Amino acid sequence: MTRAAPHVTHEVLNQVPPLAGYDVADDPALIDALRREGVGDPAELHELGERAGSAATQDLARLANEHPPVLRTHDSRGNRIDEVEFHPAWHELMAVAVGHGMHAAPWLSADPGEHVARAARFYVWTQAEAGHGCPISMTYASVPALRHAPELASRFGALLGSRSYDPGLRVPDGKAGLLAGMAMTEKQGGSDVRANTTRAVPVGDGYQLTGHKWFCSAPMCDLFLVLAQAPEGLTCFLLPRVLPDGTRNAMRIQRLKDKLGNRSNASSEVEYDAAFAWPVGEPGRGVATIIEMVSATRLDCVIGSAAATRLACVTAAHYAGIRRSFGTTLATHPLMASVLADLALESEAATTVAMRLAGAADRASRGDATEAALLRLALPAAKYWVCKRTPMVTGEALECLGGNGYVEESGMPRLYRDAPLNSVWEGSGNVTALDVLRALARSPGSADTLLAEIDLAAGADRRLDAAAGRLRCALKEAAAADSEGGMGRWAGQSGARRLAGLIALTLQGSLLVRHAPAAVADAFCASRLGTEPAGGPGVPFGTLPDGLDLDPVLGRAAVSVRG
């Protein structure tokens, strides 16, 4: 019997192949920044970039998010085990991140540039999948806080920096590599950690902690930096999941959060039932101790959001370069070119400021006081601004793919869901903006350091000069308001977001004027450094002024895909 030929209803036309098989590190703003920071041969970074942009890795990312972690509170006989089970794809992603030293490895070396090289790897690899960046980032950030307890730092420091990924709950000293988390937030408040109610009672060479934490991400980490109320006041502790005698510490996982995004990562609610922990830093000085971890994690929030911005922008540019409407590709329609170029500017500015701050962190870690002062003011400002812009960027980039961008297979919904997170944690928007005011009050030299950095581009662009002048007045007014209780646009807490935004934008402008191609710097200053944004306050992307040279701007967002 002859078979009927399959009935052909239609031919698939004008659909864009997924962006896969490309080098994520093919990113001129990133590579230029590495060159400026004196980080050598980027060959390893390009290898990692190829891996991050491969279809195989994209599949791992999909699997890790479609099969989120599962909590196992008890074993089959009713014993508490408090374990979280992950899909193998999660472990593969983690093994790459640890193997490339994206966690605490840079702290093992005193070589200049180690933290910048690590920041670049984190930026590239987090574009593959953002969720697993959480334990990687917390492990990186744990070391400066842990150094307040030199004995614990020498006992665990090398294992936190080990390039062996060794999952599973075992005695930390015997493992090939360790991961660290942090637990500060409680039910009654996360921003105001001084309201923590978890109690710490001295016992033997440590303390017993009793209480709860409302958010404790990556609860399968080996060690946690925890805040609790000791008799001396709020204190930082190091809590091991498994005690030195091999028994499990009394950290009970109550449930996992059902989150908007970040679904591959487990975020839990935990209770401590006389759990054992060692003190870190001076008792009663818990905030001052853990703040070093917070600062390093904030840097990763900026890097992670810059990475998400880059991925959104590159994906939109790739799609619009192939998809056709009304007889030509989307990217050649003038209004779409304006949207894409606007996204590219946002991306270039975010990447450039993130890498500048990574350089400052690198030098500050080796005792450079000027760079530490710059970081103290510029980091909260950039954390506020770059992280706040990311949800808008991903929303706009998603729309460049039309309806396809709204569909899970495009990858854009995951990017969009993940986008607000960096702004929420490690100091939500308001809290981070208020930290800018705190930095001005407590580190008065930081304003002069910031202005000196911005002035390195003085005279090169009149719009930047004008913005720097406005910033100078604003910083003076904010400082005077703090010491004399003055009034004005920049005085007081209600102006904190405005000030943080002005700092971030002016610093970005200065960096781009000095380091980016002229067309990029020109378009950035024209669209972002006026007294008001080009189309009025709060306008969406795609409102660039006329007359700009957009081709070189768009060229920065183009990547080549292997055939």
Ligand SMILES: Cc1cc2nc3c(=O)[nH]c(=O)nc-3n(C[C@H](O)[C@H](O)[C@H](O)COP(=O)(O)OP(=O)(O)OC[C@H]3O[C@@H](n4cnc5c(N)ncnc54)[C@H](O)[C@@H]3O)c2cc1C
């Ligand atoms: C996915 C996820 C994972 C997390 N993982 C961890 C973790 O591992 N460990 C951990 O300790 N925490 C973790 N957190 C918690 C996170 O750090 C807190 O949610 C955050 O610090 C805010 O605290 P909160 O939720 O209690 O909000 P609140 O403190 O109640 O604040 C609510 C809002 O009010 C604003 N606000 C607060 N104070 C002021 C003020 N003085 N002026 C103006 N506005 C103010 C804040 O900016 C925020 O927008 C996680 C959160 C999420 C979403």
